[in-house]
Amino acid sequence: MTGTASRPLAVEGLRKGFADRDTTVMAVDDVSFELKEGELYTLLGPSGCGKTSTLRSVAGLERPDGGRVVIDGAVVADPAAGTFVPPNKRGIGMVFQSYGIWPHMTVFDNAAFPLQVARTKTSKREMAERVGSALAAVQLDRFAGRMATQLSGGQQQRLALARALVRRPKLLLLDEPLSNLDAKLRQAMRAELSALQRQLGITTLYVTHDQDEALSMSSRIAVMSAGRIVQEGAPRDIYQRPATRFVADFVGTTNFLAGTVARAGGDGTRIGTAVGELVGPGGHGANPGDEVLLAVRPEAVRLHLSEPGPAANVITGEVEQVMFVGERVDCHVRVGDDVWVTRQEAHLAAATGDRAWLELPAESLSLIPGRD
Ligand SMILES: Nc1ncnc2c1ncn2[C@@H]1O[C@H](COP(=O)(O)OP(=O)(O)OP(=O)(O)O)[C@@H](O)[C@H]1O
Ligand SMILES: [Mg+2]
Incomplete structure (x- = not known):
C-alpha cells in the first residue's frame, strides 16, 4: 500500500463516448492524470472538450468505456475488469454548476441532507456537530436556521460547498462552481474558495473554462481540447511556455x-x-x-x-x-x-x-x- 496516501486520485487512459445518431462522440479520449495530496488540480478547456464527462466519470455518474479511475488506492472504475463503485461509496464531495440548493429547506437541512440520506445513520449529536463545522468553514453558521432562499447568490454557493464537505470527503469535485455568479462576486469567491481549500487541505479536482480562474486558483492545470489533455503544468508554465498554438491562444x-x-x-x-x-x-x-x-x-x-x-x-x-x-x-x-x-x-x-x-x-x- 505504499504511496497511496500521496495519490488521492489517478485517472488512467480514461475513455467515454456518447452515441450521436449513427456515430460515437469521444467526449473523453485517453485521458490520464494524477492528483497530489492537498492540491487543487484544474481541467481547463473550451466548451465541449470533455471536462464534465471526465469529472462525472471520476464521481461515478458516468460509466467509462475504458481506462481506470483509482481513488485513494482503490480502483473504483475499470470496465475491463467489470469494476464499478457507485458514487456514494467513493468518498467524494461534489459541487456542480447548477448547485441545486433546495429552496423549501433551511440552511441546516440543506447542509445535513447527504448525512440524512446516507445508508449509515448519523446520530443527532454528530449530525449537529458535522453540519455546524461544515457551515462554519464557509462562514454560514449564523444562518443555519434561515430558509435557503434567504441567502445571497454567494452564500448559496458556499452552502453548496458546505453540503459537499459535510461527509468529510477525501476528494472534492467542483464543476464550474462559480459560473452562475456575477463577475465581481465570482472574483471574491475565487479567493475565498481557494483559501478554504488550502485551509482544509482537501484534494480538489476543479473544472472550468475560465482561464483567469484556472491560473489564479490551481496548483496545476491540465488544458483539454477535444477529449484530450494537450498540456499539463503549473499555471506559470502553461502561461509562459505554451506547448501548442491552441494552448497559447486559449490561455491568455x-x-x-x-x-x-x-x-x-x-x-x-x-x-x-x-x-x-x-x-x-x-x-x-x-x-x-x-x-x-x-x-x-x-x-x-x-x-x-x-x-x-x-x-x-x-x-x-x-x-x-x-x-x-x-x-x-x-x-x-x-x-x-x-x-x-x-x-x-x-x-x-x-x-x-x-x-x-x-x-x-x-x-x-x-x-x-x-x-x-
Ligand atoms: N449525455 C450525453 N449524451 C450525448 N453527448 C454528450 C453527453 N454528455 C456530453 N456529451 C458530449 O460530449 C462532449 C463533451 O461534453 P462535456 O459536457 O464533457 O464538455 P465540457 O468540457 O464540460 O463543456 P462545457 O464547458 O460546455 O461544460 C460534447 O461534445 C457533448 O456534446
Ligand atoms: Mg461542463
Whole structure:
C-alpha cells in the first residue's frame, strides 16, 4: 500500500463516448492524470472538450468505456475488469454548476441532507456537530436556521460547498462552481474558495473554462481540447511556455509570428520571419530549416516611441489603437500585415499614428514547433 496516501486520485487512459445518431462522440479520449495530496488540480478547456464527462466519470455518474479511475488506492472504475463503485461509496464531495440548493429547506437541512440520506445513520449529536463545522468553514453558521432562499447568490454557493464537505470527503469535485455568479462576486469567491481549500487541505479536482480562474486558483492545470489533455503544468508554465498554438491562444492573449529556424544553439535560436531575423530562447532542440511559431505575450513587448539604441529583436510598426485598462494601457500596433497587442505602463504617451519600435526580449518568446 505504499504511496497511496500521496495519490488521492489517478485517472488512467480514461475513455467515454456518447452515441450521436449513427456515430460515437469521444467526449473523453485517453485521458490520464494524477492528483497530489492537498492540491487543487484544474481541467481547463473550451466548451465541449470533455471536462464534465471526465469529472462525472471520476464521481461515478458516468460509466467509462475504458481506462481506470483509482481513488485513494482503490480502483473504483475499470470496465475491463467489470469494476464499478457507485458514487456514494467513493468518498467524494461534489459541487456542480447548477448547485441545486433546495429552496423549501433551511440552511441546516440543506447542509445535513447527504448525512440524512446516507445508508449509515448519523446520530443527532454528530449530525449537529458535522453540519455546524461544515457551515462554519464557509462562514454560514449564523444562518443555519434561515430558509435557503434567504441567502445571497454567494452564500448559496458556499452552502453548496458546505453540503459537499459535510461527509468529510477525501476528494472534492467542483464543476464550474462559480459560473452562475456575477463577475465581481465570482472574483471574491475565487479567493475565498481557494483559501478554504488550502485551509482544509482537501484534494480538489476543479473544472472550468475560465482561464483567469484556472491560473489564479490551481496548483496545476491540465488544458483539454477535444477529449484530450494537450498540456499539463503549473499555471506559470502553461502561461509562459505554451506547448501548442491552441494552448497559447486559449490561455491568455498572444501575438503569433511564423518563422523558420536559421541557426540553433544553446545560447539562442535565430529565426527568420517576414519582419526580420529574431533571436529566441535556446535549448529547444530546434534544427535549421524547422518551421516554428513565435508566441509573445502582450506584457512581454516593450514599446518604444523612439528608436531604442542597439537593442536586439526590435520590429517597427505604427500605433493603431490606444486603450486604457486601469493601471495599464493596451496599445495595438500594426506591423506589416499583423496587428500586435501590447500591454504597457499607463504613463506611456502613445497616440494613434505614432511610429513604434517593439522590443521583444528573447527570453520572453515561446517557440512552438510547426505552424499550427
Ligand atoms: N449525455 C450525453 N449524451 C450525448 N453527448 C454528450 C453527453 N454528455 C456530453 N456529451 C458530449 O460530449 C462532449 C463533451 O461534453 P462535456 O459536457 O464533457 O464538455 P465540457 O468540457 O464540460 O463543456 P462545457 O464547458 O460546455 O461544460 C460534447 O461534445 C457533448 O456534446
Ligand atoms: Mg461542463
